[in-house]
Amino acid sequence: MSLHPTISSSRVDGTNVYNLAGEKLGAIDDLIIDKRNGHVRYAALAFGGFLGLGSDRFPLPWSMLTYDVEKDGYVVNLDMEQLKSAPRYAEDAAPAWTEDYGRGVYAHYGAAWGV
Amino acid sequence: MSLHPTISSSRVDGTNVYNLAGEKLGAIDDLIIDKRNGHVRYAALAFGGFLGLGSDRFPLPWSMLTYDVEKDGYVVNLDMEQLKSAPRYAEDAAPAWTEDYGRGVYAHYGAAWGV
Numbered sequence: 001m002s003l004h005p006t007i008s009s010s011r012v013d014g015t016n017v018y019n020l021a022g023e024k025l026g027a028i029d030d031l032i033i034d035k036r037n038g039h040v041r042y043a044a045l046a047f048g049g050f051l052g053l054g055s056d057r058f059p060l061p062w063s064m065l066t067y068d069v070e071k072d073g074y075v076v077n078l079d080m081e082q083l084k085s086a087p088r089y090a091e092d093a094a095p096a097w098t099e100d101y102g103r104g105v106y107a108h109y110g111a112a113w114g115v
Numbered sequence: 116m117s118l119h120p121t122i123s124s125s126r127v128d129g130t131n132v133y134n135l136a137g138e139k140l141g142a143i144d145d146l147i148i149d150k151r152n153g154h155v156r157y158a159a160l161a162f163g164g165f166l167g168l169g170s171d172r173f174p175l176p177w178s179m180l181t182y183d184v185e186k187d188g189y190v191v192n193l194d195m196e197q198l199k200s201a202p203r204y205a206e207d208a209a210p211a212w213t214e215d216y217g218r219g220v221y222a223h224y225g226a227a228w229g230v
Contacts, residue, residue: 006156006212009124009146031124033146033155038177040153041121062153097121 007067016073017045017065025078028065029057032097041102045076046091056088061111082109122182131188132160132180140193143180144172147212156217160191161206171203176226197224 009031017025029046033039042059065074087105089095106113124146132140144161148154157174180189202220204210221228 005150006147007150008209009148010128012148013125031146031148032121033124033127035120035122035182038155040148040155067150094123 012043016071018068018071018073018075019078020075022071024073025076028074029091032059032094041097042105055091057091057094058083058086058088059105061106061109063111064109127158131186133183133186133188133190134193135190137186139188140191143189144206147174147209156212157220170206172206172209173198173201173203174220176221176224178226179224 012028012031015028017027019025026045026047028043030044032041032044034041040062043062043065044057045060046055046057060076064076064078066076067073068075086108087101095101103113127143127146130143132142134140141160141162143158145159147156147159149156155177158177158180159172160175161170161172175191179191179193181191182188183190201223202216210216218228
């Protein structure tokens, strides 16, 4: 099998993120990994002040990110309504990633927990 | 629950790696992530020319890394005999991470595949 559907963490950080309309939302700023089993719990989306959302980080379930070769970036199905009430944190104030917090993030986006 | 057993990918990259004897082997240079499910397939250990192992990268199953707070680094159970025959690649020549290749890496270290 010649498929190799993997990606380097250093290539994920800084990768642009677009919405379904093709508008640039921001970029992935970090990945948060479960120490015990090596699963990516979330990717941190930084808006960079765009859309009036400041420099907060928005934790996104990994499964929301779809890589688009032409855009050389991730496309996510995110609308402003979802974002207004979405979990977020200041760049220098990452939350304790408890199970409760994690489940809240996944639930907000309707993503399956525990994968 | 106040536990938060997570770590940022940006904190993993560059973290020192020690053997059981406390000798510094090198540092984690990169994480390779399965695009489909967000699992860390391996951490790339760079020896930095130490031990005559050149600048090759050694892919290690995530489960081999145990974080040591005092050392502020990972401790791995690695001996020279294992390393001499271990999968490795040049920094600029990462292999296609096929399932066969991945299974070979995990088998070399006796790690369970598929977690």
